[in-house]
Amino acid sequence: FLLGSYTKSELPDILLALYGVIIRVLILALPRKEDLLNALPTKTPFFARLWRIIDRYYSAIFLVGVLLIVMSDPHVGGYNNLIFYLLWGIVGTLVIIKVLFSLYMFCRRNSATILFFSDGESLRERFSFAKTFYGVSIIVLFCTFIFVGALLIAWLWGKPISLGSMADFFMVERLTIDMGNGIYKKLTLFGLLGTFAIIPIGFFVGFIVDKFLLYRIFSVLLVNPGVHNAVSTISYYVTVITVITLGLWQQGLGFLVLYYLGPLLFGMAWALRDLFNDFVSYFIILINRPIKVGDYIKISDEIQGAVRSITPRSVVLRRNRGFCLIVPNHKFIQEVVTNWDYNLSYICCPDIMIMIPLSCNPDEVFKVLKSAAEENLNVLKTPPPLVRLESFEELGFQFLVRCFISPEKTLDQWEIASATRLNITRKLRENGMDIAIPVRIIQERLASKP
Structure with a gap:
């Protein structure tokens, strides 16, 4: 009996593992949903958002916690290392993203403070092309934080990127450009970035020339502001194009000058056609x-x-x-x-059209209109005012009165025409005449009695 071999039962280990899982689940379920919500402060945005998440997804969070406890137990799931690795990576990644995003927003706000100032109603540039520098700085900051975040996240997940591998990535000749005639030029990513860096360098040199050279020259010469602005703008863009061209030649990419200079000149000619x-x-x-x-x-x-x-x-x-x-x-x-002033002798005022009732004598009306126009001192005597019976209308006689004035009074022609109309109205009423108005006679027919 003492020498007999017996297989050890696994039931105690299973019961012990089950006991440990149950104990941890009970500890997890010990604080109720209401207890957690009452314990969390809601004054800060972070805890207020956490309060809403727990209030809405408490059951799902509890089930995920139970699943993690079961899977991480060495006697049941045995995935404790994997779960710890995933939790470490996910939580660390979220923390890195949050910290880098906060730093990015902080740098963005401070760059706006450096480049702009507030006048109480809007933001104004502290110097020329501040908006351009702001846009470039935002792009550079964004790319920098993306790069730093990628390095930190790779290290967090156990895949660190060494400086040597980064240097090889940028310094190895990976790009090949066909120069024509069987000639090929190889470029590294670092050289390609240097080529693209020529463009902002050109704009920066143009800004320096305009701000510290031309501005001082024009401030001494006291040139007209329009001429100053035109010369400064032309000099700025000529400097930018010159710096970019020289930079491409220095990089051995002089053939690209023809590719961008031709379309550039064509675009400038097209834009300047007006x-x-x-x-x-x-x-x-x-x-x-x-x-x-x-x-x-x-x-x-x-x-x-x-x-x-x-x-x-x-x-x-x-x-x-x-x-x-x-x-x-x-x-x-x-x-x-x-x-109106092309003819230097006289100009014509706006024509005055007037309707006179058919009951009036047209000859008398003609004389009244003629005298009313001639009484205006601004109306020329030669040529004399023109009065003409234009047509017979339903309401009466339609007369035209046309006055002529000197070219010096072109801007006063509407006031002169208005004064003539007032004088015509006064003269007509003095002679017992009036301006025709629409008259409608309405007859009502009564039904005859039977």
């Missing part, structure tokens, strides 16, 4: 003189006014209500233009 038309139209206006400063012109109901200046780009028109219109020069060559 400016070229305006510039040519400017010389046509100066030679033919269809309009000149002081003329009152009209192209449409919206585009009309007195010419205040003629520049190589546009014509400035001043409306009667005080505001100005900036009209491109080519419109005065391509469209029909009404010019």
Whole structure:
């Protein structure tokens, strides 16, 4: 009996494992849902969000906890190392993402504070092209935090990236460019990034030249602001194109200059075609003189006014209500233009159409209208005012009164026409006449009695 071999029963181990699982499940179920919700503060956004998650998904969270307890028990599931690895990786990844995102938002807010300032109503740039620098800085910060986050997350999951492997990734010649004639050029990713870095460097050099060279020169010479702005803009873009071209030549990619310079020149010519038309139209206006400063012109109901200046780009028109219109020069060559002052001898006021009842003597009306127009001191005697019986209408005689004034009073033509209308109304009433009004006679027929 003492020498006999007996197989050890596994029942005690199973009962012990089951006992341990039950104890941990009971400990997990010990705090009720209401106890957890009452213990959590809700004043901060994080705990308020956690409170809502527990309130909505408490049952699912409890079942997941029970599953993790069962799977992590060495006597039942035996996946304790795997579960610990997954929990460590998932929780650590979420923490890294949250921390890096908070740092990114902090840097983003501070970069906006550095590049912009508030005037109480809106944000304004501290210097030229601050918006461009802000956009570039946001992209660089985003790429930097993505790179750092990838390194930290890889280390957290047990897959660290060494500096040597990173250097090999960027320094090994991986790209091949066909230069033509059987010539190939190999590039590393680091060299490719350096090539792309030429573009922001070109804009930065252009900004330095404009801010610290041209600005100081123009501040001493006291040049017109329009000329200053034009020269600064042209110099800025010429500097940018020059720096990018030299950078590509230095990188051995001079053949790319033809690829971007040709489309660039074509795009500039296409974009400046309207400016070229305006510039040519400017010389046509100066030679033919269809309009000149002081003329009152009209192209449409919206585009009309007195010419205040003629520049190589546009014509400035001043409306009667005080505001100005900036009209491109080519419109005065391509469209029909009404010019009140093209004839230097006289201009015509707006025609006055008036309806007189048929009961009045047209000869007497003609004399009254003629004298009313001639009494206006702003109306020319030569040519004399024109009064004409235009037509016979249903309401009466339709007369036309046309007055002529000197070109110097072009802008006053509407006031002169208004004064003439008032004088006509007064003269008609003094002579027992009036303006015709619609009259309708309504007859009511009563039904005859049976």
